Amino acid sequence: MLKGAFPIDSFKGRKTPFYFYDMDLLQRTLEEIKLQAGRFPGFRVHYAVKANSNPEILRVIAEAGLGADCVSGGEVAAAYAAGFPPDTIVFAGVGKTDEDILLGLRLGISRFNVESEAELEVIDSLAKEAGKVAPVSIRVNPDIGAHTHANITTGLAENKFGIFHEELENVLRKVLRMEHVSFCGLHFHIGSQILDMADFVALCNRVNEITAKLKRCSLPVGDINVGGGLGINYQHPNHLDIADFKSYFETFARHLELEQGQTVHFEPGRSVVAPCGTLISRVLYVKKGVTRQFAILDAGMTELIRPALYNAYHRVENLSSSEEEELYDVVGPICESSDVFGKGLSIDRCHRGDFIAIRSVGAYGECMASRYNLRPLAESVFYRK
Numbered sequence: 001m002l003k004g005a006f007p008i009d010s011f012k013g014r015k016t017p018f019y020f021y022d023m024d025l026l027q028r029t030l031e032e033i034k035l036q037a038g039r040f041p042g043f044r045v046h047y048a049v050k051a052n053s054n055p056e057i058l059r060v061i062a063e064a065g066l067g068a069d070c071v072s073g074g075e076v077a078a079a080y081a082a083g084f085p086p087d088t089i090v091f092a093g094v095g096k097t098d099e100d101i102l103l104g105l106r107l108g109i110s111r112f113n114v115e116s117e118a119e120l121e122v123i124d125s126l127a128k129e130a131g132k133v134a135p136v137s138i139r140v141n142p143d144i145g146a147h148t149h150a151n152i153t154t155g156l157a158e159n160k161f162g163i164f165h166e167e168l169e170n171v172l173r174k175v176l177r178m179e180h181v182s183f184c185g186l187h188f189h190i191g192s193q194i195l196d197m198a199d200f201v202a203l204c205n206r207v208n209e210i211t212a213k214l215k216r217c218s219l220p221v222g223d224i225n226v227g228g229g230l231g232i233n234y235q236h237p238n239h240l241d242i243a244d245f246k247s248y249f250e251t252f253a254r255h256l257e258l259e260q261g262q263t264v265h266f267e268p269g270r271s272v273v274a275p276c277g278t279l280i281s282r283v284l285y286v287k288k289g290v291t292r293q294f295a296i297l298d299a300g301m302t303e304l305i306r307p308a309l310y311n312a313y314h315r316v317e318n319l320s321s322s323e324e325e326e327l328y329d330v331v332g333p334i335c336e337s338s339d340v341f342g343k344g345l346s347i348d349r350c351h352r353g354d355f356i357a358i359r360s361v362g363a364y365g366e367c368m369a370s371r372y373n374l375r376p377l378a379e380s381v382f383y384r385k
């Protein structure tokens, strides 16, 4: 949404900060995903609920016909409540509790993405007690580094995620011997905010190697889940507001060696919801220092922790002013030095009460909010033209 297109008059009576969701953009994004994935029969998209689990956002995504990718019992329950059919819900996570597993079994979810042998044994025994057979995929750690922030790469050997690819055969033989789990496929995920398609090509190559090896041993492969990770453009939210789903799906279609009828599952989170969300806040104070000036906002790391946690960039715009730009350290009110949205940012001159937009916060914004400093949780506003 262009700076001038925000319905600023409707903001005036509102308590700030709040999350503003451009639901038309979300809708256009979902249509683009369906169009691009729909070009390849067998491609199935499960939205990664962790990126934004706001019930209204979930409802719209479920209505568009995507499946859900969950990482906790709470997310499985939220996805189910929002209308995702259980047979489109996949469930990953290194620390599933017995309660989480029982919930998945009770609802009849599509897949447990199993991350360790110990977890596999627990699923087998809980399924036995429940008189069910649990559908499982094995999450494989492909030992591939994505060129992204160290805290959001997940596919390296030293990460806690998945079963190391060299142990896969043994674990798979074990799954096949178990009575209360049925083997359905392999699951991978290499990281997040990936913009270089070469990283996904590397993943495809590794998947091909692994599946070829299994076939040589006459072991089944099942379907392939390649996880999420497609990045968005945080620099230019106004002009590049939909991620490059075309290149993304084409990369997998071109590089994965698939069998007839084999399905490929995707778990995008950020690319689905990040662009449609904006954090709207007010300038509380402009404070002039000796060498720099601060714009102190009423939003902070409690509403958006990504800059503090990953040094992440989010574009900041002053929606109330079109005066000459000045340099500001844009900071929040929290008692932490890392509560900074950006240093030396060039934005239109700020005054107390100006509305400031922090862009591309639809993913990992609201869902990572906290009540630190006893702040109330911010509300969300859903905007449709």
Ligand code: LLP
Residues within 6 Å of the ligand: 048, 051, 069, 092, 152, 154, 189, 191, 192, 193, 227, 228, 229, 230, 267, 268, 269, 270, 271, 306, 310, 363, 364
């Ligand atoms: N599938 C699995 C198994 C995952 O672990 C993740 C993200 C996704 C899918 C979705 O990835 P996406 O398409 O959103 O990149 N809080 C961090 C991101 C953490 C991502 C964790 N896993 C951030 O704010 O950048």
